[in-house]
Amino acid sequence: MAPPPLFSVEQWMDKYETTAKFNIAETCCASVSIEELVSLSENKECKASDIIDLSAIQNYGEIRGSTPLRNNLSRLYSSKVGTPLPPDNILITPGAISANFLVFYALLKPGDHVICHYPTYQQLYSVPASLGAEVDLWKSKPDNKWLPDFDELKAMVKDNTKMIILNNPQNPTGQVLPKSLLQQIVDLAASKDIVVFSDEVYRPLFHGITPMDKDFPPSILSMGYKNTITTGSLSKAYSLAGVRVGWLASRNRDIIEQCASARDYTTNAVSQLDQQVAAFALSPDTLHSLLGRNIQLAKANLELIERFVIKHDEYCSYTKPVAGTTAFVKFERDGKPIDAKVFCETLQAKTGVMFLPGDVGFGEEWKGYVRIGYVNRTEVVKEGLEELRKFMRKEYDDLPLCK
Numbered sequence: 001m002a003p004p005p006l007f008s009v010e011q012w013m014d015k016y017e018t019t020a021k022f023n024i025a026e027t028c029c030a031s032v033s034i035e036e037l038v039s040l041s042e043n044k045e046c047k048a049s050d051i052i053d054l055s056a057i058q059n060y061g062e063i064r065g066s067t068p069l070r071n072n073l074s075r076l077y078s079s080k081v082g083t084p085l086p087p088d089n090i091l092i093t094p095g096a097i098s099a100n101f102l103v104f105y106a107l108l109k110p111g112d113h114v115i116c117h118y119p120t121y122q123q124l125y126s127v128p129a130s131l132g133a134e135v136d137l138w139k140s141k142p143d144n145k146w147l148p149d150f151d152e153l154k155a156m157v158k159d160n161t162k163m164i165i166l167n168n169p170q171n172p173t174g175q176v177l178p179k180s181l182l183q184q185i186v187d188l189a190a191s192k193d194i195v196v197f198s199d200e201v202y203r204p205l206f207h208g209i210t211p212m213d214k215d216f217p218p219s220i221l222s223m224g225y226k227n228t229i230t231t232g233s234l235s236k237a238y239s240l241a242g243v244r245v246g247w248l249a250s251r252n253r254d255i256i257e258q259c260a261s262a263r264d265y266t267t268n269a270v271s272q273l274d275q276q277v278a279a280f281a282l283s284p285d286t287l288h289s290l291l292g293r294n295i296q297l298a299k300a301n302l303e304l305i306e307r308f309v310i311k312h313d314e315y316c317s318y319t320k321p322v323a324g325t326t327a328f329v330k331f332e333r334d335g336k337p338i339d340a341k342v343f344c345e346t347l348q349a350k351t352g353v354m355f356l357p358g359d360v361g362f363g364e365e366w367k368g369y370v371r372i373g374y375v376n377r378t379e380v381v382k383e384g385l386e387e388l389r390k391f392m393r394k395e396y397d398d399l400p401l402c403k
Helices: 008-019 034-040 067-077 096-107 123-130 150-156 179-192 253-263 272-281 284-311 340-351 378-394
Strands: 090-093 113-118 134-141 161-167 195-199 228-233 246-250 326-333 369-373
Touching: 034 272, 034 284, 067 090, 067 246, 067 272, 067 284, 090 096, 090 253, 096 123, 096 195, 096 228, 096 246, 096 253, 113 123, 123 134, 123 161, 134 150, 150 179, 161 179, 179 195, 246 253, 272 284, 284 326, 284 378, 340 369, 340 378
Parallel strands: 113 134, 113 161, 161 195, 195 228
Antiparallel strands: 090 246, 228 246, 326 369
């Protein structure tokens, strides 16, 4: 096992986010306090002190995750018409980043072949490669609403293909793999006994499509194939990144047992206190109000981004996101991409506005692109875009172009 390369996204965030005045590189929905979380509950008699059982002894607790939390997650993954997902098919982890790593560590070995939906969070392809797997990237098409080509996926499959890795909704584009494409993927995987792993950390933050749409994407667990895995967390769609709770879930109990055995080497248990907050956030009394708040925030802020792009369409373009918290915007001048790294560094130094350069976070081919995280508090996004507008007028023409 070789160490993975530097995690470029996290290195950039670590370097710049604590000094940013307007952080619109952040990918979490605007985080809430425990008091704000309680105020969103439909149980108006609830107080912040009611969330945590102060009399509970702080031992390890239930090793695989608390029963109330796994019951609430079971409801999320149990469709009205499908087979319920048993709580025992869910494993709690310290964040989705831990859940993702655990899936790869438990299921992949040197010589395995994996195919990863791309561009995406670097962990999803760098960790498999570090474990000795051969990795091919299934590339989304910017000129086709970031949809990848299914025929290309079929051509990539080999005799030793062990796993297809998806990110749905997709970071950084904010697009989705529609239900019809997911069905093709699942049918292909089932015919070859390939595991389909979907990082769904931005689910269910859908703001440009609705469940009434014909091709609305269900969770991969609802596609009728047993060898599927999903991961999620409280960080992105649920505004609680400081509560370090994530999870992995599968219809295949054997996969859960493999991951649980590997987890014994990394995590004795997840904080009881964090899990109590998580169970409250995902309870029926709180979940819908919390998601409703974040969906409305995403819609309002995305309109600010849309107006900015339209007003500056000589220099920037994008495909409007339909889900998640991120937009992938391309900046050009005279038909050539700007140097996004210099752009982001200069922008933050002069205005305090933080973006993530696409070629730093997602690979050198994404020259000129920046990732914008637009589901911060509206005043942060609005003021940040105003600073960007002034920068575009005064400084943009001096930025270097990519060679």
